[in-house]
Amino acid sequence: MTEILFFVFAAVAVGGAVGVVVGRNPMASLLFMVATLASTAGIFVLLEAHFLAAVQIIVYAGAIMVLFLFVIMLLNLGHEYEQDIRSDVAMIVGFAVTGGIGGLLARQLGGGTTGLETNLGAGEAIDVALREYGAVGAIARPLFTDYVVAFELTGILLLVALVGALVLAKKAS
């Protein structure tokens, strides 16, 4: 069952990514992106990261994608069907770079993941934390103890981004 679900989510995720790249209409690309994000959240659930799956749906698919949607509608780009794929040279460069990265990744993954799956204790520790503290507590405990400085800095980053976005998008007076 898990395997079947995983392959369904994986197919939707990769298909959605293809749709984002080839979609003529920005609105269609955005909806394909939402499909990719939602099925990635499904894969997160299969990997026992329930909190992140919820955050992925609420923050990514819910908030960030709606922000993109607002901008597409504000700039009135929804009915834009003009060709915006680059020239042939850029296509060749794009496929060469992409092929290079893909080849490197395939070569690394071709060696198998047996060496990486040795530390099975980590997964069991996560399962114990999930049972003991729940899906949120398992992440919240290390987040508010070991990584509290980074967490506070993330808050400052979001504040700076908020002010910066306001200043940039405001009409010049």
Added chain:
Amino acid sequence: MLGETLVVAGLIFVLGTLGMIVRRNAIIMFLCIELQLNAVNLTFVAFSRYVGIEGQIFVFFVMAVAAAEAAVGLAIIISIFRHYETVNVDSFNLLKW
């Protein structure tokens, strides 16, 4: 499950890179950056089963940075659109040498 997830993440990352290079619509280029970030998130979560809960915490930070980046980037796109009336990146050539 680790190997299969890494393959999916690699495919999504590569497609994001391709879209970033090939497309000219600034908003779709931003969506492709989000695709790449999402692929990396998937890798982090897959490895968290074998490294520890830290992988999931980094995903949390990546999401916060992605939100900040989307807000600022879209504000830049809006302010450029006011000037050029287009989001095609080939039209923004003021800094071109």
